[in-house]
Amino acid sequence: MSRFLGIDTSCYTTSAAVYDSSRGLVGEERIVLSVNNGSRGLSQSNMVFQHTRNLPVILKRLSPLLTQLEAAGVSSFPRRRADSYMPAFLVGKGTAESLTAALHIPLYEFSHQENHALAAIRNYPDLWGRPFYMIHMSGGTQDVLSCSWSGDFMEISLLIKSKDITAGQFIDRIGVSLGLHFPCGRDLEKLAQSGDSSYFIPCSSVKGSFSFSGPETRVQRDILKGIYRSEDIARGVLAHIGNALEKELTGFPFEPGRPFIAVGGVMSNAYIRHRFMDICQKLNLLPCFADIAYSSDNATGNAFGAFMRYSHENIQCQ
Known part of the structure; x- marks a missing residue:
């Protein structure tokens, strides 16, 4: 031992x-x-x-x-x-x-x-030494990566990134404005479970990078208006992140059949995980996760x- x-x-x-x-x-x-x-x-x-x-x-x-x-x-x-x-x-x-x-x-x-x-x-220990894709979504990172190996060392190259703030920052900034404690991921997910789909945030028509700065500005403005329920806003934020994921990932020429690891605090969110699994199914990629407790x-x-x-x-x- x-x-x-x-x-x-x-x-x-x-x-x-x-x-x-x-x-x-x-x-x-x-x-x-x-x-x-x-x-x-x-x-x-x-x-x-x-x-x-x-x-x-x-x-x-x-x-x-x-x-x-x-x-x-x-x-x-x-x-x-x-x-x-x-x-x-x-x-x-x-x-x-x-x-x-x-x-x-x-x-x-x-x-x-x-x-x-x-x-x-x-x-998934069999992934050691095998090429895979990875998405890292957290408060400070919004990267889609291609990972290969040189012996026991990972060689990571960037495929897609955020051009402004990350999904984690989007969640935290809106969460704080809704009165949640930073970091806000867990509480915003819980709040969203009581929401409905009445609050919608459209995605940008531009492809090739993630962008959550514009959506954040819109949501902050709507919070100040006070006409939307907090739980509906929370659900709308998570739905928007899922839609942004689908737009960017389905628009990239991934190699079918490769494992696709999803990690980071945002990927501990059950709704985002399920959206990611659906996207991988469409792209013929194998979704792989850390346990929820070890995603953050x-x-x-x-x-x-x-x-x-x-x-x-x-x-x-x-």
Whole structure:
């Protein structure tokens, strides 16, 4: 039995997880960063402060499982690109570097985006080493990607992105205006369940990128009018995101038959998941998800990735 630690310090969640070579995921802890009521985000310095405070608490909770560690994985940057940098990830990286140096075990660095992909691949281990598509929808990202492999390393190329705000930002900004607490995804989904389809937001006629800035302006204006129910607006926002997904994805020349991983906090929404599954069926693509609990920010992907990288390296050395 060997165990592998994963750490992720993203914009709004401090996370750690432990993966066991025999039993799979055996432990996972996270603390969502505190955001003041009415606020729509945090400064990087506040993120760093809260991660620095939270990470020892999380690791203490997991301490009974932190035996027989063979390696660790950590999110060191948002994307695996030279220009991809965010101070929040340095908290997790520094902790992981200190811990692995003290224990004399390997540290594997992943991007936050790769961590999300690996959280889904944990459910579909046969995808390791196989090309796939991925959509990453969160508060800070709205990317459709093509993923191939060079050995055990993912090579990710961008296919479609947002030209302004992301679906996650759209949800959070409208949610805050409706009186919900940031981040608003879960509460807006719950609110939308009581809504009807009377509130409609038309999609842009332009294809080739996502755009939610115009729809947000329209919805904010309608909220101020006070003539629409909050639950109908919430349902209309989710329906619009689903329609935007269908417009952009059905307009792209995907290779039929390939797996299509869907991750990020927005993809923990049941309605968006079902719309994505319907779209994949139309395009003859295989939809693959992380479990809903592990679609939003967490460290399970890094723990699993450390296990896979360590296992392959040691097989090659034998």
